[in-house]
Structure formats: C-alpha cells, structure tokens
Amino acid sequence: MVLDAPATGHGVSLLAAPLLVSEVIEGGPIGRMTREVAELIRDRERTGVVVVTQAEEMPVTEALELRTLLAERLGREPDLLVVNGLYPPLSAQPAAVPTADPVAELWHRRRRLNESEMRRLKQSWRGDRVELPLLPLGRGPELIVALAERLAEHPGGAHR
C-alpha cells in the first residue's frame, strides 16, 4: 500500500496521530488499537517513509525539518529521499554567466541553485537518495512511467 501523505507539517501530524492518541488514551481497546497502529508506523520493516523534495531553499529546509520531526515524534528515520524536478546539468561550466542569452542565464543560475541546495542536503542527510530530473512531460501516465523507470534504475531506490 502506498499512502500519498499531505505536505510536511500535516504529514507528520497524520503519522504521529496514532502515537498521540495512544499516549492520551492509555488503556482499553482504543489505547490498544492506536498503540498497534503507532507501532506499525514506527517499524521500518513494515512501513517505509519516502521524503520527496525539490532542490530549492524552502523545500530542502522543510525536508530537513521533516526528518527531525520524524525522529522526535516517531523515533524513526525516513528510508529514502527523492529530489524531484532538477534542472539538468549544463554541458559546460562557464567561468562567468553569459549576458547575451537571458534564457541560458536563467537556466544556468537555477541549476546552480539546485546544486548548492543538493550540497546542503548531502551535508546532513545520510541514507539513500534518488535524483529525478525535470522532464518535458505534463502530469499524466507518460510522466509516471518515465519517473518509475528512473526510480527502478537507481540502486538506492531498487532494493527496498
């Protein structure tokens, strides 16, 4: 089963809800049931958590916060980090940004932003990571197939 969770803060609340309820209602059937669900979410053998982000400032900050929240509130680590929508690398690394071509300049600086945010992620994120490029495909089956292929190719993404 794959659960598409809501955005960061709400996502953690959702995952932490059984634990919260089991702490407030300790005994009885409700307490037992919520404790079981909380255990299921905490158990890395049974439940995997995939964090998806983009290599931009706010999403990276939120991904790092999400990992802290998961550790604090659920006592677990995420299993996989997916960095989505990366501008493709430039084929040449110029010394200076060309001013003659504003589109190329935009591209170049967006990619550089991606790269500096990737560095920030790598500094504190150990564990499996998959990078997915921005693709010229609209939301739909074609895009899903293309992304699935890239996920399957990735050694970090394939073994779980």
Added chain:
Amino acid sequence: MSLAERLAPLVVVVGSGGVGKTTLAAALGLESADQGDPTLVMTFDPSLRLKDALGVGDAARDREVRVKAATVAPLDASLLDARRTFDRLVRRYAPDPAARDRILNNRFYRHLAGSLAGILEYMAVERLFEVARAGRYRRVILDTPPTRQALDFLEAPDRIVGFLDSGALKIALRPWFDERGHLRPTARLGRMGRRLERYLDEVVGLELLREMAEFFQAFGPLYDGFRSRAEEVRTLLAGDQTLFVLVAGPGEEKVADLLFFARRLREAGYRLGPVVVNRLHPEPPPQLPAPGARVEIGADGRRLLAWLGERDRRGLEALRSLLRPEQQLVAVPLLAEEPADLPALRRLGADLASRLG
C-alpha cells in the same frame, strides 16, 4: 492609479502552498511602504533567508518588529504562530492565574488543542483582529497558511462560530463530574452506574474525560469574546476595505484549481483583486545558444526549456480566456534567483506594482 490607491487597507494573499505567496507578500509590503503607507506584513512560514531579510526572529512571533529597510513609510513584519497566539489568549482572558495555569497545563490543551483542525487558521484571524483593532497601520498585508484547501483559512471564523453555537459544546460544558471526580450521570445509576463508569474508564480513560471537561469549562469565559470577534473578522474580510490577491504557479495543470478558487472566493462574497501567475518560464528564442554565449545547452536541454516556456504560455492563455474579461491577470516571470534580500524584494515589489498598472 498608483499601487497604494489600488490596494485596499487589508490585502489578503491567498493560493496553494509553494507558489511564492510569502515572497510576493513581502515584496508588496515594501512597495506599499515605499509609496508612503505605514504597512504591516503578517506572514506564516517564511524561508530562513526571507526571515533574515525582513529581520523577523523569534520576537516577531509575539509582536510586530520594524523591518530595517529605508522605506518612505515604516514597514513592520510579524510571524503567525498558532500555539503562541492561543497561549496569549489564555493569558489575557483567563479570570485568574489559577485558571490560566489550569488551562496551560491541561493535558488535552497541550497535546491536542494545537492539532485540532482549523486552529492554526483561526489563530491567524485572531491575530489579524488584534492588529486591525489597534489601527496602527494604513495597510496590512496578510500572507495565508499553506493549506491545500486555502479556503479553510477564510472559513475559520464561520467554523468557530458554528462550533460555539452547536449543541456539542453545550453538552461538553455540562457539569459531568462531581467534586470527587466521579461521573455524575453514572453515579445516579447505583451499582450499574459504577460498572458503566469502570467501562468508560477502560475504553477512553476517565482521566482524559475529566481533563476534556475541565478544558472546555476553563474556556467558558472566552467563548463570547471568540464569537463576537469571529463575526467581526468575517465582516472585515468580506468588506470593501479588503482585497484578495490570488497567487498561482504557472502551467496548464494549475488552471482548473485557480478557477475553482477564484469562483469560491467570489461566491463567498469576497472582493477578488488581481490574479497573479508567478514564476513563468520564459519562451526561449528559436536560436539557442545565442552567439558568443558560454553556456552550452544540449538538444535535450533545449527541448525542456522550449517545453516549459510553451507550457506556461498555454496556461496563461487558457486562464485569460476562462477568467471574466474584467478580471485583472498578471504574470510574474521566474527569476534566476529567489528574491531573498531587501533590494531584490524591493525590485520585485516595484515590478509587481508596474505590472498591476
């Protein structure tokens, strides 16, 4: 007409998460202050760099702080924090220190009250009311929380009033427990009642029920204030002095959501100002790279750039044809870097003002 004349005293920036609402709100704030209106920007969750740029640290969670920009009129900023606002309300309205501490230390309040649906949104409205009543600003620009259903925010006052008037609250407010902490209704039932009480204790825990009852009772003195404020805020949001700016990301995929949101706003009686499509990809010129450019863009890269530019242009065209003709639609191009310092935010604000005409 200048931006200051176009914008209402209260500008509410709405839209889905991740579309740059907070950045645009900050930029509008700078522009408004530059046009001579003392302005306050209320934001929810700015990025670290934006927080630095505005100079709003933790202090901004409790009060308005001055932004260190040499604007014509002063610009202040504040951060909205549901928990702190809730705590502050408790401190202000609790009848005595003992009642205050009872609420603040109540397990139900500490664990659950902050996660109740709509609390974050409601607390934003509460803070807005405090500021509006103080009347220190000629313009307030309100960033809204990044909920998927951004309308939750607008419906928060109605929901609170609905809850306060509902039978559920009256039931919760009944004196359920006697002085010794026993359930009153079951105490009347003799032995069967005691068994029922034991059963309830086993299922949810009497302690929790006691704390819930205590929580609602401790809040008793606050209810009337809540209701009248919620109604005043509803009037404020729907009034002439309020203008909504709807922000969306680019691309055809966003069009349906945006139209839905625009319609819901109008139907709810709010005044919809400009619709802003943010971060539009440029359409690349046919010949790339330009002569002399030192950046090589391969065939794949060129295809992607062309596709993004085309996607965003089509999205904008679709919107233009589907929105009412009199609806103002403004496109803001994707910038090479997110504006996150005061000069860049100011440029964005001035740019936005010129596009708004």
